[in-house]
Amino acid sequence: MKEEYLSFKNHINKRILLSENEMRTFISAFKLKKVRKRQFIIQPDFTATYRNYVLNGALRAYVINDEGQESTIQFAIEDWWITDYNSYIYQKPATMFVMAVEESILLQIDYDTEQRLKHSNPNFEIFFRIMAERSTAYMQRRVIENITLTAKERYEKFLLKYSDFSQRFPQYAIASYLGMSTEFLSRIKNNKL
Amino acid sequence: MKEEYLSFKNHINKRILLSENEMRTFISAFKLKKVRKRQFIIQPDFTATYRNYVLNGALRAYVINDEGQESTIQFAIEDWWITDYNSYIYQKPATMFVMAVEESILLQIDYDTEQRLKHSNPNFEIFFRIMAERSTAYMQRRVIENITLTAKERYEKFLLKYSDFSQRFPQYAIASYLGMSTEFLSRIKNNKL
């Protein structure tokens, strides 16, 4: 087992119990992929082929509406997953951009390989079920925060939970993640209200 | 197979392929539950024991914040599932209320039974994995709409997608689902802007 896969192995161990053999099988379904800064791994109209685990680096998923406004859907740094979820699970064209914000190293599994993996061993199926369940819970918490909190409260909560993110992603991306304008976030940060 | 379970059977068939035998096993893990109008099936501080499929009726999940303001998290009518998702999957105390808005008939599975069911047959595991995946995708679409659309746009999209809901749930519940005040929704509806 390569040293660089340690965090991934750890990630898996936190979710399911696998034998050494199973672990090897699981990990070997993933391919190492390096992406340069500003490189896109997913673009609208192309179907998302991969589910991506971030070994190293930082990426951002966002959509662009008719007026050209960006909305950040997801951030990912080390030990996070990222893809256009809708596109990946339904295997239909993406609506998102997923771009590397830093030079990054990913572990990629493609859709067909994932299906085969899951059918080959119920433990693998369980792993993806647990991932999906937690994603749902996570998304639901985000919905709740979005509809119940003010812009300032959303930003403060964001800082508490993801202090790393604010160092590694541009302010305008964070603003659009939190559903507010760049200017307004700037004013919140600098207490200009 | 009882006639009243037909919609449930159909719901399952759309997601996985089961033998007659498997279908019987699966369905028998659920218990029929009738709830009266205004009855709570989940309350804050109590752990959500059940995942609930709605055979008949209408329910609403909501949270109440420190200032006493309600926010609707989810609606459920026939052929929808409802629970406090966070509470159920992590088996920790709920933060939501789930209340029957109409007299309703539910199919309930409790947490332990669900675990046993999943471990007894990979097909059942697949079913819950697919449910969770689709929930994540669904939640993500809701997040996107929340951060990209104005109040009016959110309401219009809601009407298109869930025209049934606006008949069966009170206006203030829909407003809080969409993250706006009751008064503002009323003005949108009646073009008083």
Add this chain to the structure above:
DNA sequence: CGCGCGATTGAGTAATTTCAAATCTAGTGG
């Protein structure tokens, strides 16, 4: 039949956006 909750309306206010200009910053080529 009336009570009470939910929906509507009006007026004033708060939150947030928009637009435009100024300032800062990081990356690029010379």
Add this chain to the structure above:
DNA sequence: CCACTAGATTTGAAATTACTCAATCGCGCG
């Protein structure tokens, strides 16, 4: 390594969006 530039952030002022509070209306349920 520095100067330049494009992009990112900040600031100000005005406009818009949405909320709050209070009063009224409407209607379904007991």
